[in-house]
Amino acid sequence: MKIKSANFVMSNSDVSKCPSEPLPEYAFIGRSNVGKSSLINMLMDRKHLAKTSGRPGKTQLINHFKVNDNWFLVDLPGYGYARVSKKDKNIFQKYITNYFEQRRQLVCSFVLVDIRHEPQKVDMEFMEWLGENGIPFCIIFTKADKLKPKAIQNQVESYLQKMVNGIWEEAPQHFITSSSNSSGRDEVLNFIEEINLQFFKENAV
Numbered sequence: 001m002k003i004k005s006a007n008f009v010m011s012n013s014d015v016s017k018c019p020s021e022p023l024p025e026y027a028f029i030g031r032s033n034v035g036k037s038s039l040i041n042m043l044m045d046r047k048h049l050a051k052t053s054g055r056p057g058k059t060q061l062i063n064h065f066k067v068n069d070n071w072f073l074v075d076l077p078g079y080g081y082a083r084v085s086k087k088d089k090n091i092f093q094k095y096i097t098n099y100f101e102q103r104r105q106l107v108c109s110f111v112l113v114d115i116r117h118e119p120q121k122v123d124m125e126f127m128e129w130l131g132e133n134g135i136p137f138c139i140i141f142t143k144a145d146k147l148k149p150k151a152i153q154n155q156v157e158s159y160l161q162k163m164v165n166g167i168w169e170e171a172p173q174h175f176i177t178s179s180s181n182s183s184g185r186d187e188v189l190n191f192i193e194e195i196n197l198q199f200f201k202e203n204a205v
């Protein structure tokens with residue numbers, strides 16, 4: 001898919017105030033600092049569309065971006081960020097949960113995990129919760145530029161195998177990306193394009 005336009009639409013913490021247009025929507029979620037905002041900029045080929053930072057906790061609201069005038073991409077705050085207070089964490093948690101439970105045009109969520117890490121409890125629990133709530137998701141491994149090809153393969157295989165050894169009947173679809181060298185960009189964008197086609201076919205009037 002070619003990106004012809006990508007515009008920031010709005011930020012808020014209330015899912016009922018998110019854009020009402022019935023366009024297909026994709027959310028990027030994962031632990032703080034995993035690279036959600038950087039990945040969005042990489043996919044859109046725009047350096048400063050979503051705000052990024054070396055310090056965790058940069059993204060604090062539900063941020064909508066409209067792409068090619070016919071789909072939305074959503075940048076969310078990270079979960080599992082230890083430095084915000086417990087009270088703030090609960091508020092974050094609540095509006096993220098509301099977003100996933102209530103956002104009807106959400107067609108797929110991308111759960112981002114750092115390719116260098118073993119499966120983390122907070123990610124496993126979050127994916128389990130998505131599964132229980134029937135919310136479709138894929139895994140996006142980030143920061144692949146930090147590993148050599150062989151190590152990438154080993155990490156991904158072992159990560160997915162641990163999911164299958166756990167509660168999952170089969171491993172979710174996954175993508176391997178780097179925001180530094182744009183690897184995985186075409187794969188993710190083509191995947192979105194296919195779902196969009198399906199969405200518009202099903203919702204044609």
Ligand code: GTP
Nearest residue numbers: 032033034035036037038052053057058059078179
């Ligand atoms: P929060 O908004 O705080 O939840 O973080 P985030 O998940 O949006 O992460 P962000 O995109 O702000 O990136 C966090 C840090 O990781 C920044 O210093 C980025 O430059 C770095 N980073 C993100 N993606 C990559 C990548 O693919 N490769 C490398 N080497 N660094 C990356």
Ligand code: MG
Nearest residue numbers: 036037058059
């Ligand atoms: Mg961010």
